[in-house]
Amino acid sequence: MxxxxxxxxxxxxxxxxxxxxxxxxxxxxxxxxxxxxxxxxxxxxxxxxxxxxxxxxxxxxxxxxxxxxxxxxxxxxxxxxxxxxxxxxxxxxxxxxxxxxxxxxxxxxxxxxxxxxxxxxxxxVGTLHCAVGTAGRAEIEARAAQWQARGAPVRLLDAGEARAMVGGGAFSGALLDLRAGxxxxxxxxxxxxxxxxxxxxxxxxxxxxxxxxxxxxxxxxxxxxxxxxxxxxxxxxxxxxxxxxxxxxxxxVHLPYFNLATAPLPEEVRGTILPGRQGAWDTQPILTSFRLDAAGRLVFGSVGALDRVGGAIHRAYVRRALARLYPQLGQMASEVASEVAFEAGWHGMIGMTAxxxxxxxxxxxxxxxxxxxxxxxxxxxxxxxxxxxxxxxxxxxxxxxxxxPSAVQPARWRPAREAVYAAGSGLAHLVAARF
Missing domain, CATH: 3.50.50.60 (FAD/NAD(P)-binding domain)
Known part of the structure; x- marks a missing residue:
């Protein structure tokens, strides 16, 4: 292997x-x-x-x-x-x-x-947990309060501050965790x-x-x-x-997760996206994550596997999501393709306990x-x-x-739950960011 x-x-x-x-x-x-x-x-x-x-x-x-x-x-x-x-x-x-x-x-x-x-x-340099809507805002507020009560260096950002640090999007806020990176x-x-x-x-x-x-x-x-x-x-x-x-x-229970990476962004575009170089992810149930690598590639990930029909669905979803999150990426689309090209794509599994x-x-x-x-x-x-x-x-x-200490016990209904996660992520990405 x-x-x-x-x-x-x-x-x-x-x-x-x-x-x-x-x-x-x-x-x-x-x-x-x-x-x-x-x-x-x-x-x-x-x-x-x-x-x-x-x-x-x-x-x-x-x-x-x-x-x-x-x-x-x-x-x-x-x-x-x-x-x-x-x-x-x-x-x-x-x-x-x-x-x-x-x-x-x-x-x-x-x-x-x-x-x-x-x-x-x-x-x-920290990470950004980006809130989607009122429910997402409530989640990061609770996280901020619980970590701050323990003296952790986390800061709650309002929508404007989140947009400035993300470089785009319409998040209702974000939690900046300075311990992370x-x-x-x-x-x-x-x-x-x-x-x-x-x-x-x-x-x-x-x-x-x-x-x-x-x-x-x-x-x-x-x-x-x-x-x-x-x-x-x-x-x-x-x-x-x-x-x-x-x-x-x-x-x-194994949750498939994929990542797609663009080519290195032009300097004029790179400086507008995550200008502090924090990695980010959101509060959606089927979450997305995004970050830059050292060469300025934008790496965008979410739940799903890049195989068979699912691969085409997830790639199309990422292109739509990026167009909304970072309209400035339109500068990278060629006249032929009219959309952002991906230099690499890969996936693996996240193991989830009960x-x-x-x-x-x-x-x-x-x-x-x-x-x-x-x-x-x-x-x-x-x-x-x-x-x-x-x-x-x-x-x-x-x-x-x-x-x-605990005994090793198999997860209940594992194959069925894994099938639901794989199918559900494909269905969600098929319709997401279309409207």
Missing amino acids: PITPRSHGLWDATAPPAPALAPLSGAVRADVAVVGAGYAGLSAALRLAEAGARVVVLEAAEVGFGGAGRNVGLVNAGLWVMPDAILSALGPARGEALIAFLGAAPQAVFDLVARHAIPCEAAP TLQPLAYARGLARAALAAGAQIFISSPVTAAGETAAGWRLATPAGHVEADHLIAATDAYGTGPFAPLRREQ DALPRFHRLGRTGVAVAGYNGRGIGPGTVFGALLADLVLGRVREADVPLP
Whole structure:
């Protein structure tokens, strides 16, 4: 399963090359085996290797193949769930711990980028949550109040301020979160891999785990051409788990999400769109996200997959949406096409849990996992990976994990719900922005 322009689009085209890696061959002994080379797995491997542990990462495809290499690149604080809802779900002690832990996640990401000089277009300039209509305005007002009560540097913008910072649109306001920002997501994953390798970790690609079992000494993980024996296991496969780790995938409902990228915008147009370079997304039930990359390409995403009939529907929707949001893009349309051309398009899957909260799992005696980032993989994946490493190293206790341990349980009605999401996004985009 190689990374291709269809699977990873702009990010593969503009990221630095991946480190030269090979499949596992033969037998390897480690203190910790990590399964999955996304943000959580690589963050855990880096933390473990820097502590002197012998760590082996097994990746079924390539570094950043899953959500880590496909997302829009918004480094957000917290979760989709509002802070007060987290308290209701987890209780005051653990709830406030999770809120603080994930509120600080973007800074942890940007600190790693700076410490390891990761070339990933990091822009810690904030994000904009844009309100659509009165319901959207009420939502961001509630978010602002709940974060401000906890001292977070968020600011509520009125419609005029939102229009100035977005550079267009008719939003009823926006929530500016100064903790957040953007980066090139696949470049960040590859940079984490290089940092982990430099610290002494071993990473094997094209090495799917075909069997996993506990032994008297820990774990034995088999791949097509070898096996790893380790004292501890960290499963970091999330929504792309296969084989023995497919249950972590099946406890989530998968929401398809696509991104389309224009060619670099002319300077005179680029300066009018998101002039502060914040990444943005809106409050619509079928949300859209938009941002600029370092070269001035406009990346626009929403729910759906760019395959079969759906691809044409979603592309047409984006062109209509962009015409309303940024009329100045008309300058980029050629006389022949009379519409904005897209340089790249790709899609992936967001894993959604029943309550939109991540899950912490104990796997046997010496295995751990966190899964279900619900579209917030960059910050939460990075900090949860490091936390699982600290748990394995004995630096923290299980009571310090800001999630309760839970059993792995399949999502109810998962195939039917996934079919509804895919069909519903296509239908919504077929009619959206036409009137």
